[in-house]
Amino acid sequence: GAVVSQHPSWVICKSGTSVKIECRSLDFQATTMFWYRQFPKQSLMLMATSNEGSKATYEQGVEKDKFLINHASLTLSTLTVTSAHPEDSSFYICSADRSTGELFFGEGSRLTVL
Amino acid sequence: LAKTTQPISMDSYEGQEVNITCSHNNIATNDYITWYQQFPSQGPRFIIQGYKTKVTNEVASLFIPADRKSSTLSLPRVSLSDTAVYYCLVGPYNTDKLIFGTGTRLQVFP
Numbered sequence: 001g002a003v004v005s006q007h008p009s010w011v012i013c014k015s016g017t018s019v020k021i022e023c024r025s026l027d028f029q030a031t032t033m034f035w036y037r038q039f040p041k042q043s044l045m046l047m048a049t050s051n052e053g054s055k056a057t058y059e060q061g062v063e064k065d066k067f068l069i070n071h072a073s074l075t076l077s078t079l080t081v082t083s084a085h086p087e088d089s090s091f092y093i094c095s096a097d098r099s100t101g102e103l104f105f106g107e108g109s110r111l112t113v114l
Numbered sequence: 115l116a117k118t119t120q121p122i123s124m125d126s127y128e129g130q131e132v133n134i135t136c137s138h139n140n141i142a143t144n145d146y147i148t149w150y151q152q153f154p155s156q157g158p159r160f161i162i163q164g165y166k167t168k169v170t171n172e173v174a175s176l177f178i179p180a181d182r183k184s185s186t187l188s189l190p191r192v193s194l195s196d197t198a199v200y201y202c203l204v205g206p207y208n209t210d211k212l213i214f215g216t217g218t219r220l221q222v223f224p
Contacts, residue, residue: 044214105157
């Protein structure tokens, strides 16, 4: 079964609103989680590294004030897309390291901004 | 992290063996090679990981030559459900920060 779960799996919102996506590690603790974005027919692009108890580390070109990341516990990281616009419509995927040599990815969350 | 190069797409038929090759000329001594599979609208799923020679599990084999500058993912007797994008990634063992390349889009036909 899934070891990393995302919620919601899809969301539609109006332009200008904020959307929160949750990423949970189900049966293990993850001090570090990662957030990716994927546009249609393209590869995954790493957005940021979410660190439990500290600030997230953002990749170059990713606006930290736009994509708020909170890693409040060892099993939960949240990504909030603030003031969403149609160009933010994408597939957002999180991952967590279980220290087994492989990363576990969530099911993904498809955001559509109207 | 070493950059990887893969074919953009491949076609195959059910029951055939599929070999997807990945080039990683700048692989470092402590880098491992890992392959992930991604279905549409799903997160990637781990397939196999290796360091050198050959690794086999219940779904695939991974062949790595002595110079480790390339690797080949082998899928035996593919089925329609193997239609997906396959990503080759290179990095230290237990690396948590993965940089995805373009991947190979495999289409399996009946």
